[in-house]
Amino acid sequence: MVERADKPIDELTEAEAEVELARLAAAIAQANIAYHQNDAPDLNDAEWDALKRRNDAIEEAFPGLVRVDSPSLTVGAPPAEGFAKVRHAVPMLSLAKAYTDQDVVDFIQRGHRFFERDKELELVFTAEPKIDGLSASLRYENGVFVQGATRGDGTVGEDITANLRTIADIPAKLAGTGWPDSIEIRGEVYMTYAEFQALKARSAAAGGQDYVNPRNTAAGSLRQKDAAVTASRNLRFFAYAWGQSSAEPADTQYDAVQKFAEWGFKVSPLMVRAKSVEELVAQYRLIEAQRSSLGYDIDGVVYKVDRLDLQQRWGFVTGEPRWAIAHKFPAEQATTVVKRIDIQVGRTGTLAPVARLAPVTVGGVVVENVTLHNEDYIKGIDSTGRSIRGDEPIDVRIGDTVVIQRAGDVIPQIVRVVLEKRPANAAPYEFPHECPICKSPATREINPKTGKEDSRRRCTGELVCAAQAVERLRHFVSRGAMDIEGLGAENIDLFFNAGLIKTAADIFTLKDRRAEVQAALGARREAQAKLREEASGKARKNVRGVEDRNYEGLEKLFNAIDARREPELDRFIFALGIRHIGETTAAVLARTFSTMEELIRVGKETAAHADDPHSVFPDVDGIGDTVIEALIDFFGNQRNDDVIEALLKQVKPKPYVLSVSADSVVAGKTVVFTGSLEKMTRSEAKAMAERHGAKVAGSVSAQTDILVAGPGAGSKLKKAEDLGVQVISEDDWFALIAK
Ligand code: IVH
Numbered sequence: 001m002v003e004r005a006d007k008p009i010d011e012l013t014e015a016e017a018e019v020e021l022a023r024l025a026a027a028i029a030q031a032n033i034a035y036h037q038n039d040a041p042d043l044n045d046a047e048w049d050a051l052k053r054r055n056d057a058i059e060e061a062f063p064g065l066v067r068v069d070s071p072s073l074t075v076g077a078p079p080a081e082g083f084a085k086v087r088h089a090v091p092m093l094s095l096a097k098a099y100t101d102q103d104v105v106d107f108i109q110r111g112h113r114f115f116e117r118d119k120e121l122e123l124v125f126t127a128e129p130k131i132d133g134l135s136a137s138l139r140y141e142n143g144v145f146v147q148g149a150t151r152g153d154g155t156v157g158e159d160i161t162a163n164l165r166t167i168a169d170i171p172a173k174l175a176g177t178g179w180p181d182s183i184e185i186r187g188e189v190y191m192t193y194a195e196f197q198a199l200k201a202r203s204a205a206a207g208g209q210d211y212v213n214p215r216n217t218a219a220g221s222l223r224q225k226d227a228a229v230t231a232s233r234n235l236r237f238f239a240y241a242w243g244q245s246s247a248e249p250a251d252t253q254y255d256a257v258q259k260f261a262e263w264g265f266k267v268s269p270l271m272v273r274a275k276s277v278e279e280l281v282a283q284y285r286l287i288e289a290q291r292s293s294l295g296y297d298i299d300g301v302v303y304k305v306d307r308l309d310l311q312q313r314w315g316f317v318t319g320e321p322r323w324a325i326a327h328k329f330p331a332e333q334a335t336t337v338v339k340r341i342d343i344q345v346g347r348t349g350t351l352a353p354v355a356r357l358a359p360v361t362v363g364g365v366v367v368e369n370v371t372l373h374n375e376d377y378i379k380g381i382d383s384t385g386r387s388i389r390g391d392e393p394i395d396v397r398i399g400d401t402v403v404i405q406r407a408g409d410v411i412p413q414i415v416r417v418v419l420e421k422r423p424a425n426a427a428p429y430e431f432p433h434e435c436p437i438c439k440s441p442a443t444r445e446i447n448p449k450t451g452k453e454d455s456r457r458r459c460t461g462e463l464v465c466a467a468q469a470v471e472r473l474r475h476f477v478s479r480g481a482m483d484i485e486g487l488g489a490e491n492i493d494l495f496f497n498a499g500l501i502k503t504a505a506d507i508f509t510l511k512d513r514r515a516e517v518q519a520a521l522g523a524r525r526e527a528q529a530k531l532r533e534e535a536s537g538k539a540r541k542n543v544r545g546v547e548d549r550n551y552e553g554l555e556k557l558f559n560a561i562d563a564r565r566e567p568e569l570d571r572f573i574f575a576l577g578i579r580h581i582g583e584t585t586a587a588v589l590a591r592t593f594s595t596m597e598e599l600i601r602v603g604k605e606t607a608a609h610a611d612d613p614h615s616v617f618p619d620v621d622g623i624g625d626t627v628i629e630a631l632i633d634f635f636g637n638q639r640n641d642d643v644i645e646a647l648l649k650q651v652k653p654k655p656y657v658l659s660v661s662a663d664s665v666v667a668g669k670t671v672v673f674t675g676s677l678e679k680m681t682r683s684e685a686k687a688m689a690e691r692h693g694a695k696v697a698g699s700v701s702a703q704t705d706i707l708v709a710g711p712g713a714g715s716k717l718k719k720a721e722d723l724g725v726q727v728i729s730e731d732d733w734f735a736l737i738a739k
Helices: 014-037 045-061 101-114 193-205 214-222 227-232 253-262 277-293 308-314 375-379 466-477 489-497 510-536 551-563 569-575 583-593 596-608 625-635 638-650 682-691 715-723 730-738
Strands: 085-087 096-098 125-131 134-141 144-150 156-158 182-190 236-245 272-274 298-305 324-328 333-345 351-362 365-371 401-407 411-417 442-446 453-459 670-674 706-709 726-728
Touching (some): 014 365, 014 411, 045 583, 101 277, 101 298, 101 308, 101 324, 125 253, 134 214, 182 214, 193 214, 277 298, 277 324, 333 466, 351 375, 351 401, 351 453, 365 401, 365 411, 375 453, 466 489, 489 510, 510 551, 569 583, 569 596, 625 638, 670 682, 706 715, 706 730, 726 730
Parallel strands (some): 096 324, 670 706, 706 726
Antiparallel strands (some): 085 156, 125 272, 125 298, 134 144, 134 182, 182 236, 298 324, 333 401, 442 453
16 A cells, blocks of 8 residues: 555545544654654654644644544654754745645646636746755845754754854855845755765774764754864755845745855755646656766755745645645655564553564664554555455565555555565454453444444543553643653653552642652662663662652652643643544634633533534534534543542643734634635635634634625625624725735
């Protein structure tokens, strides 16, 4: 099965979205392990962030598909310490991706649809190599390089000015004339193969570390504390974009990049202008043919709308420009063997199978685990029973030889089972029907609407299952949730196993049980010391007993817990770990209900009217039936009442206060467009409203502030009038946003 990732989200079917969310969860989990535990990142921050953002965007579009092991529920961004933070005045974006020529056709067609009112318009694009390095933003004031930063999460990066100054391709002063007084030049820092090989050889001769691939090495080289080390790595830089600028460098992408060259930057010699899919794809093939002789890694070709005014009009979706796309080269593949299949139990009891592989390198990264998603996936069928591997479904067995690839060069997945190599004694995998942790039955729920079985098997031991309880607690303290420093997964496990915490409220009373906490920490230290002793064969001199003396660490922990007694409401709601409620939905609920008390009141009231929830629960954009049902389940359960009541004795979530940017009169307003629009397409209208800070909804409700009605408006107009919503024409709209 070759699945494509990074299709535009509004084109994903539900089944595709589900597969992709599974894949994203696995990739992010693996990246986190590589980053936090193995100290060997397999993704750079930008890539990690792009995955996370895509995950969140898909979850927002399909709230019903939020996985129990979703990265939005379980993890925070990998921390980066040591460099000062730099806020990018203009965010550093990532790019949507195309994997096939058809994806490129779709992209161009979207462009033509968006601009279809402009009859005369000829859409011209640029095509240029996608350099596989790290993006950097370089600020020039009066032609002098003053500050350089990494991309970071796109909004906040790290100040690596000193290191960037060592790169010969980055001019300390701009050459030529005509540069804006202040401009951020953006581009890619990369390492050539020659430099990479030389460094590897030097390191091997000196008995030093091994380096995985040029990109990771370039990343490591940029984050050196000592700029002399960076200098010794001979990094390179291509300029291809810009951020904040006191004046536009040119009218088109192409001309801007030519200017960069005049100002002393290296720019890709392979950039061209193209007017049709054929011309773009021809340049893609040409660049692909030269790939192996370039001397540095590229992973695709980037197409951008050439005219800047059209870029501006076409606009952005969550963190990506609509007007650009990265046409990726095909993923690399490798063959390996499935050694074991493990089952992990998530926070809401989902049994998640993971194949443990004989380690193999794919695209320069060692892959050892790959998610098997669910029971059907292992059997080789999708949720409709159709084969996903071969004409007849081919299952995955322990001992099988499999071909894996990193989709979008990032997420490992099984592409194919090599049946000729299947051992004679390999038996079909029997998916457990009981939870491996608490032994409760694990069942597949029937979706009452479709009558279909859920693809996931779930442990039914909700309250008795230690795995679920621990996962809930881990989630509660995690970064996106209550973010309690020093109380990571390890300590949660320890305190849970020692019987010190059963539910979240217990965390806040740990201080009252200081002696027991100390004993638990001391016992762990003891056990660890013993392990080390056994491993090293040396006897310890200093036996430190259960009487732990690390008061300072303990005090820090208690202080960190106390510091979170007044969390933001959205974090608190998210931390509760209600099914289907990720960060985005939690924020919507916080905005809608303002206080926890109000959410509880409406939640319980809705649960009491579960047969007609809409008679109680307001019509809120972004809250669908799946979420409402999850709220009913949660607030209709007495046991959760007790847990929340105990928790609210310890914690007082801050009421939500709306902060509206004062920039535009429509900022923060909810707008609905209806009828036929004559001056703009529907998607252009949406993009424009969003640029001015407004929210666009599909239907009129009491939450609607403005209805923009064109000719032929019908039921929405009537409803708006009934509700007393402000109704304006398309012309009024333009006048309004011009204010
Ligand atoms: S343009 C507004 N052009 O790809 C668009 N990006 O997936 C900003 N990249 O973070 C990016 N070569 O690190 C652009 N010729 C190129 C590129 C390129 C490599 C990287 C860049 C960016 C990532 C987006």
